[in-house]
Every structure is written in C-alpha cells, then in structure tokens.
Amino acid sequence: MENTYAALLRHLIKFSGIKLSSLADFIGYDVSYISKWCNNINHPSSKYLTRINTCIASFISDEIVKQNLTYVFFNEFQINLSQHVSAEKIKKFLFDEINNMLFEAYYRENNTVATDENPAVANNCQQKTIIGRTNIKNFFITEIATVLNNITDDIEMYITGDIITLLDKQLFFNVFNFSSKNIDIHIGCNIQKLSNENLDFIDKLYNLFNHYIEITFHIHDDKKFQYSNIITVKNHFSLQYSLHNDNLIDICTYITDKTISADIYERTCEKFTADTYLIQPINDIELIKFRSFFYLNNYLLLFCAKGFEFFLPPQAFKNLLSTSTTYQYSSDMQQTIQNMQITWEEQFEKAHIDFILPAANIMHYIEEGQLSYGEIAYTTSPQERELQLQQLVKSMKNNPHINIFLLGQVQPYNKDSYFKLSYYSNNKTAYLKKDATFCSKNNKNIYLIKDFRLLYKFNDFFSTTIKKSDCSKFTADDIENIYKKNNALLHRIWLQSKQPV
Template sequence: MRKNFSQTLKHLIKFSSIKLSALADFIGYDVSYLSKWCNNINRPSPKYIARVNHRIAEFIAEELVKQDRLYPFFNEFGIKLSTKITAENAKERLNKEINNLLNDAYYQNQAESLPANNEQSFSPTTPYQTIVGRTNIKKFFNSKIASLLSGLQESISILITSDIVTLLSRDAFLDFLSYCHFSSENINIYIGCNTDKLAHAPASFIPRLYSMLNKYININFHIYNDQSFSHSNVITVKNYFSLQYSIHKDNLMDICTYIADKNISKEIWERTFEKFDYKSCILEPKHDIELVKFRSFFYLDSDLLLFCAKGFEFFLPAQAFKKLLNSSRDYKYSSDMQKTIQNMQITWEEQFESAHIDFFLPEANIIRYIENGQLTYGEIDYVTSAQEREAQLQQLIKSMQKNPNINVYLLGESQPQNEEEYFKLSYYSNTKTAYLKKNKSFLKNVSKTIYLLKDTLLIDKFNQFFRNLQDRPTCRKFSADELEDIYKKNNALLYRIWQKNAPVQ
C-alpha cells in the first residue's frame, strides 16, 4: 500500500535521525507546521510544495551522505538501482529520489482527497471533458484512462506525440503503465523521440528504456523521430478516444481535454497517424521471421556484442544444426529459414576464428540453460541434449583458446524472485546494426518478438549501455582457461544436473 505524504515524511525523518527543529530551520518553516504535516493534520500548499519538497530532500540527502547510508536508504525505501552510483553523484541521486518519494506521496495524497463530485463526474461516453491541474490529471490517467484501457478486449493502438526521453525522465508515464492491466492480447504504443534530446539524454535514459521494454514485454512499442509532430500534444487511442493537453515548463500536463466523440477522435487519429512516417521509425517491432535474410549479413561484421537473455544459441554442435534444419520445415518461409541456418553455421565457424565477440550472460539465465537446455533460434524453440550442451561448452573453450578476442562476461545478479526481475530481452549488435529479441517464454499474447534499432545514435547508446555492464561489481570476465577449469572441476555435477533435467523419452 502506498504511503501518504505524512507517512512518507515521518519515515524519512525517522530513518535519517534528523531533528524536526533542524529541518524546519533549513526549509524556513516553523516547527509547528512540520509537526502538523507529520501528523496528517495539514499539508503544504500546492503552490509551494515543489520548493518545500526540494528543500526537504536537499537537507536529508546531505545528512545521509554524512552518515554514509546511501545503500541502506535504497534498501529501506525499495528503490532498485539500474545504474552505478559514484561518490561524486551520491548526494545528487539521493536528493532526486527523496524528492520523487515526497512528490509522489503528496500528489497521491491529494488525489485521494478529491471531492466526491470530481470522482463521479467522468463517464467514458461523455463527448468532452476538461481536467485542470496536474493532481487531477494524474488521478484521471491512473484511474479513469487506465481503467478504460484495461477493460478493452480488442486490439489497442495508441499514438503518443510526447518525447520518450522526457517521458522517461519522470515517473509519471511508467506509473501510468503500472495501473494498466491490459486484457487485450495485441497492444501497440507509438511514441515520439526528440533526437536532439536523445543526443544529450542522461545516462539513466537507456537503462530506463530497456527496463520499460523488458517489463512490458507483451506490448509492442514503436518509437519515431518526432520532428513532424513534436508540437501536437496529442494522445489518441484508435476507435475509442483522444486527449489533447498543454504542458507546464516542468514537462507535466497542466490542462487535458478528453474527447470521446467518435467522429472527432477518428479524425484526430488519422491526422496524427499520418505524421508517424515509417521512414522516421527508430525502434520498430517485427516478427522474427522477417529477419531471416537479415541475419545472414548481420554476423559478417568483425565486431559483435551479444547479450543473451534466453539460452545460448552459439557454438552449437553439428548434430544440433541438423535437428534445427528438420524443425525449420514446419515454419513459414521454411526454405528461407533452412538457407539461413546453413549460412549461419558457416558464418559463425568463420567468425569464431578471428572476430571480436563480447558475450554477456546473466547468471540466472545461464543457470536455467545449463539445467533445461532451452533456447530459441530465430522462431524455432529448441532443447539441446546433455551431450549437445557439453559439446557446445567444449567448442566455446576451444574457440576462445584460438581467438583471444572472444570474451565471456557473467553478470552475477541476485537470483530473480519474480518475473519482473528477469532479463527478458536479448541484445545483438555488430556496432552498425542492432536488435533486441524477446524471450518467448514470457510472452502471453501475439506480441512481435523483435525490436529492430534503426537509428545510429540509438544503437550507439545501447552499445554503450551493454558494454558498461562489464564495469558492474557483480560482472566477471572469464578466460578460456578459467572456463575449462570450471568444466573439469564440475564435470560430474553437470552430468547429474543434465540427467536429472533430461526430458522423458
């Protein structure tokens, strides 16, 4: 259950062990005011809340840095870290997170206390309705709009002309998605991207984007260069309703008009959709089968970065390729698929000899693969036998011994406790082209399985994000000798695992 402003403020004060009087002096309020805020007798005025929260965050962040309680704070308040925190940016990060906690609690608290007539004034069939004020707008989206979208059984297509860099710089958009419990099995969301903002995006942007694509794996996100619609300020849901809004200088909505008139909403959709020019798409969902011919050329490059979120489809022995060829006959465009498999086998064998290849393997993923042998090759789900997995490991070791430019990095993350904590998106890059691939075992609908990156700047930023994984304290680089030593020492254990998990014939 989310805490209100009073509870959050008291929690922060107690955790940081600060005196109420010292905080009151710092923010310029009488201590009696803070006492009322903490006891839920009163709250700061909406007019001054931004300044109040900023000053409170600044004071508490300073104290926590002095106490060297950075990571205890993140654990206490359940904040997951997606980027490394240095000593230089610790205070800034604490300040930001405390400010977010207070703002979220305040606006949540405000929304819960709205008068009953506000609560009952909305109807999905009301042709027009204007909502004024960010607190009312936030509640409107997280309750009414989220509820509408959650109840739709048919396909959902949403156009959002906002800039994705700006959207992910705040929590409002991700917060809204968390309230949407989609029933539809086919959801497409089209979002804009300001390429100038992308060029200067903070380091946190790509981790947040990857996290969003990973968490909402059953949604197809399409991202477009927004130069044709950057001033539109429109959200429109095909065949249902549209929203037009104005933006405050802090990039939050100030005024929003809901339009349910079918004819008007249809015209808004058509006028907006025509601005989403296919040529300006920079992140495009695709079916895996559409990349059949693309892959033959993809691996010809001599510099590869491969992040594997399901199985390990590389260094497969010859017998596995033969079985894959047999399986491919059941797939659409089977002749193209078979040719690709044959070409891939030849290409990989050549690339393993000389190419620079960085493999990044999440620990939870590789453990699952050692146990069950499940991988996806293109659109083909395949289970390697114990013998094939052993031959695969031996081939990896031999290739690394011959080619010192093959690197294996193991990400020793904590064991996931639920679906949300798993890596679900693999990443394949040859520095010039790149794509993300969904782990199909997490898919619950007809979602497309590939995100093709079509913008050089976006590819560069994703490459940097994944290469920076090697700087994590939990990431370890393995040499060929180390892998061989592990294999020899654990050979008997591996056989026991493989025997135990072998499929029943």
C-alpha cells in the same frame, strides 16, 4: 433580444459583415472554435470569457464605427439612448453595449450551456477538461487506467509526447495493467534531446521494453508532430493536453465522442510514417537473411537473455534445422540458416566478440537447454550442451578476442525480474530480441534500431555493464576449470531432469 449566445453572436457577425477568419485571428483562436460558438456546439470557456467577449466587442464595434452604422445598430438591436452621447464617446458606448449583451446572453443560459471547459452538457459527457497536475495524475490513475485495463480487443495507441520525458517523469505506463494481448504503442522521441541524454535513458528504455514485453512499441522521430500534445487510442478515446515548463501536464481534455476521437486518431497516426522510425518492431523471420550479413562484422556485442544459440555442435544444429520445417520455413530460408551457421563458425575464429550472460539465465540454460534460434524454439540435449561447452572453450583458446562476461543477476523470483530482451550489435547495426516465452504468438519479437545515435547509446550501455562490479569476465581456462570441477554435479542435474545423458 437574442435568447442564446450563439444567436446573438451570429446576428452581430452578420450585421457587421465581418469574416469569421478575421474575428478568429483577432481573438487568437482557430476559426473552428468561432464556428462552434456560432452554431451552439460549444461556448467559450468561462475562465476566458471576459477576454473573449472583450475582443469580440472591440472588433465588431470598430467595424460598425468604420461603416458609420452606429445608429442603425442601435435600431437593429433595439437599444435606446437615455442621453445624448458625444462622437468621442460613441465608440466606447457601442463597445460596452455589445460586451454587456454577450455576457447577458451567455449567463442567461445559466448552467445548461456547453463550454470549451465543460462541453459535456451538450454531448452527454463525451468530453471533459481536467485542470491541475494533481487532478490529472488522479485522472490517469483512475479513469484512464480503468479504461485501458478493461480493453480486451486490440489496442492501437499513438502518443506524440517525447519518450525521454515520459520515462524521466515516470509518466503514463506505470499505472497500467493491460488485459489486451495485442497492443501497439507508437511514441515520439526528440532527436535533439536524445543526443544530450546520458545512459540512464537507455536503462529506462530497456526496462520499459523488458517489463512490458507483451507490448509492441514503435519509437519515431517526433519532427512531424512534436507540438501536437495528443494521446489517442483507436475506437476508444483521445486526449489533448498542454505542458508546463517542467514538462508535466497541467491541462488535458478527454474526448470520447466517437466522431471527434476518430478524426483526431486519423490525423495523428498519419504523421507516424515509415521514414520516422528510430526503433521499428519486425518479425524474426524478416531478420533471418539479414543476420548472415550482420555477423560478417569483426566486432560483435551480444547480450543473451535466453539460452545460448552459439557454438552448437553439428548434430544439434542438424536437429535444429530439421525443426525449422515445423515453422514452415522454405528450403531457401533453411539454406539461409545454414549459411548463417557457417558465417558464425568463421567469425568465431577471428572476430572480437563480447558475450554478456545473466548468471541466472545461463544456469537455467545449463539445466534445461531451452534456446531460441530465430523463431525456432529448440531444446538441446545434455550431450549437445556438453559438446557446445567444449566447442566454446576450444574457440576461445583459438581466438583470445572472444570474451564471456557473467552478469551476477539474482535468481528471478517472478515474471518481472527476468531479463526477457536480448541485444545484438555489430557496431553498425543492432537489434533487440524478445524472449518469445513471455509473448503472445502475434507479437513482433524484434526491435530493429534504425538510428545511429540510439545504437551508440545502447552499445555504450552494455559496454558499461561489463565494467560493473557484479559482472565477471571468464577466460577459456576459467570455464574449462569450472566445467571439470563441476562435471559430476552437471551430470546429476541432467539425470534429475530426466533427460538422457
């Protein structure tokens, strides 16, 4: 009698001459599972043991009867017949004997056996399964959150789950407070589902990017991996899970074994390719030449979350351009920046441009003068801001299709309440730009939107924003009157900030 389940299973398979692949197909498991059972790496889960043993016994007993090896089998496995068994009942008897042998071998190892449900016994707790959504929720809040929050080196994470579902169910991100300064998270998105989503999804997506401004998100079409159900973090752990029909996780297996987790990571990340990008993070410098063509379109929608880099007077732009040498821009790149400024000036005369400015943002800019022009951080002087305002009014009078919308955001009281993500669209191409103030130097600060469905939804989202009750439209006359009325106040603010007027 074999002492272990693995030894017995190997003996049964060898005796009957069946193939592992044939047995695996019959049971409905991958052949790798059967191989692990035979090699005593894992054992079947106790939860499914009855079905598995029944299938094995049925498949092997059928094969033994077909080969007319029944009595040879009894002799091989030292089974004594206490009574004569008819030919009609011999198969049932054979099945019962094999099934009983499997159960006895399984439980003979008692609680020391590693199973698919609890393999940690055999590999020093490097793998465990959590069952039940409440248990899984607690597991994410405690163990997973603790692991991720304590990682200080770079984090590279791949999530095959759908971003729409994650945001809808408020799963995963809301329990983390990352310590790492360099975090890349790749997530799938179901294109078919995206087409049917309303603007609530864009609101949630923008808020996710805005809240976790220091994280670099990569959004991919999930066509290559939508059934994988994997979360994997390079050099740390992997999770495999199953979803209930309400899209909540009801079973997940947590794997910390370095070899297995690394294999899962490699197999998963190779499915996230350049051609699957829906939203791709890039460096601002990569976008400079692109912007010259971007602003040639006759419709622009611009949500400015930091400063106001448009309508700069010539002297301010000259000073800004000289600052570009600090960023090691080549002469060719500086020429591109100049060309972009010329393009802007031409567009200000004819294009339809909707500027959306958070009230707190524009007040801060009027007081401090801080803006971002590409990767260049620049602070305008009070004189430059005054000339910029005058140029804005002049351009709006010359081109009535330039609109200023002021979003009545309350004064931010902490880092989380700021708008930190700008949006630029020309109706054909669009991108989101991070406020570098909130990011580390290694962050990619541009999200290039590469899918037209996402672009249209973002456009609709911001177009809807200007129709809300807390968003006010200002004409050239409105701005001019406000400027004249508050001119003295503005100069006092600038004097108080100790900047030369």
